[in-house]
Amino acid sequence: MNLLKQASVYAENYLEDLKDRRVMPAPETLELLKKLDLPLSEDSSDPAEVLNLLHTFASPATVGNAGGRYFGLVTGGVYPVSLAANWLAAAWDQNAFSRLSSTAAAVIEEIALKYLIDVLALPPECCGGFVTGATMANFTCLAAARQSVLKKAGWDVNAQGLFNAPLISIVVGAEVHPTLLKALGMLGLGRERVIMIPVDDQGRMRADALSKEMSSISGPVIVCLQAGNVNTGAFDPAEEICRIARAGDAWVHVDGAFGLWAAAAPKRAFLAEGLTHADSWATDAHKWLNVPYDSGLAFVRHPDALREAMTLSAAYLPQGEEREPFEFTPESSRRARGVEIWAVLRFLGRSGLADMIERTCCHASRFAEGLKEAGHRILNEVVLNQVIVSFGDEEANCRVIAGIQQEGTCWCGPTVWQNQPGMRISVSSWATTEEDVERSLAAMIRIASEQKF
Ligand SMILES: Cc1ncc(COP(=O)(O)O)c(C=O)c1O
Structure with missing residues (x-):
């Protein structure tokens, strides 16, 4: 197969898999990266095989940024047209x-x-x-x-x-x-x-x-x-x-x-x-x-x-x-x-861009509303795409955040807001759907309730 076609098939499969895959790779998947640590060969290799090695061992070890359930670091996904x-x-x-x-x-x-x-x-x-x-x-x-x-x-x-x-x-x-x-x-x-x-x-x-x-x-x-x-x-x-x-x-x-x-x-x-x-x-x-x-x-x-x-x-x-x-x-x-x-600007146009920004902000509000209804404290006024939720004291937050990260439905990181520990949810990806939000919300609430202190 032509090399670029091979890359595009791998990429399409990868993006499709992200819909069901855990967002942060499990430790055993990260172990696969060692397979790339091959001795630098004296002779050249088949480029198709080079790509295949990346696809087989690196793709599963990546963070699911391009999917709809990564809520760390205020980073977006990648629009197919921009990719x-x-x-x-x-x-x-x-x-x-x-x-x-x-x-x-x-x-x-x-x-x-x-x-x-x-x-x-x-x-x-x-x-x-x-x-x-x-x-x-x-x-x-x-x-x-x-x-x-x-x-x-x-x-x-x-x-x-x-x-x-x-x-x-x-x-x-x-x-x-x-x-x-x-x-x-x-x-x-x-x-x-x-x-x-x-x-x-x-x-x-x-x-x-x-x-x-x-x-x-x-x-x-x-x-x-x-x-x-x-x-x-x-x-x-x-x-x-x-x-x-x-x-x-x-x-x-x-x-x-x-x-x-x-x-x-x-x-x-x-x-x-x-x-x-x-x-x-x-x-x-x-x-x-x-x-x-x-x-x-x-x-x-x-x-x-x-x-x-x-x-x-x-x-x-x-x-x-x-x-x-x-x-x-x-x-x-x-x-x-x-x-x-x-x-991407040609593709979205003014209204497409406005809709995407507004949609992600609405997703953030839904997270805040759902977590509040479940009895958790929201530490910020949710005016944009950022939510800080507190699950209690420092230990409680650490345990719930670790539980959410290990479970893998979504990924959010810890933060401290004006001396109060919490978890930060940033919704910045075009790919996040209402279903992603409800699925992630349900996982967060369930994991927090299982960690009752
Ligand atoms: C307010 C602000 N400034 C600067 C940065 C740094 O951005 P970059 O990582 O693209 O350099 C960030 C990243 O989140 C940010 O939120």
Whole structure:
């Protein structure tokens, strides 16, 4: 059989099996992975046999992310159309570095950007870069922010680095995602040098506390707000924060790794109100847009700031008038991520995307309602796709979560929300059906009742 056909048969069987398979592989299935640890052979092998080894020993050992009952890590599944487009783009083997290395990749990326700016309700003057994930999207946006605020202070950070540079005040909410702090660390801005603003019981930055803090700050400032808390799904009050930050001439950055997609669903868009006043936005396509992994998006209102931060010149590089992809990303050679994003947006259309976002949020509400009816405590206001349920004290939560994970109907992870232990349910996959929700809910409730203390 042709190799690509063989891969597609394996993949189709795999996706079909996921409907009934346990979500997290059992320990004995993971043992199978050892079968791949073959001695590196001197001679080449039959490629069909290579694929067969992966299919036989690795497929059963994978996490069932692409099915409808994986509720960990705020990650989506993969839409068949985005998977197929990803395969096609991989076959094209395009280097999305520049217009010259692939005009097709560059043009498709530009169209995808236009669609994204539209559905995410971002300012039309935005530019954007296709990166590996939200961590790198935060990094990219913050590099532009650093460039811009220091330029205003008369400092060229690209040329001089941060040695003897004017100090930048970095303001974050106390519930900042750790990857944003990592991005700050990588930019030489320090993970621990941040000014932390207290948050409310849902993890939202308190605008009154920000206002007080801003009155004592002078010089370059970057304010980082969050659209979608990784536990509660709550949004910082963007309208107020942007107003306060603007008065202090600050750059406002939004970490909207998954939450930014609320703007694409009319019934959830109220959560995203005010985000449009920011200067930069980071999000993931591999989360709620349900495209394959390693797909993050960095949007910046001021194209010059991002271009200056990512600048690269060499005699062999083009200097044309048109958008050059490498001017907007930290990476140079890279795969054509725009293709699968274009494909899924073309497939869904505005209403298909809105329906998928809304549907997953409704599934989250159903989880909360069902667990509450069964006597369990919901620790957050369920406004988006995130639910935190408590099964009692720490020991009770550990036992119930371990029971749910071992039983295998679905998969959810533990968390701690404002000192209270719980289990986090994230519904981010297009593939989750009502039946998946009811089946998972029944398993959770049954396992919790069997663990009565
Ligand atoms: C708010 C927030 N920011 C950043 C990230 C990091 O995303 P990635 O793993 O795609 O880098 C996450 C991941 O869940 C997140 O929820």
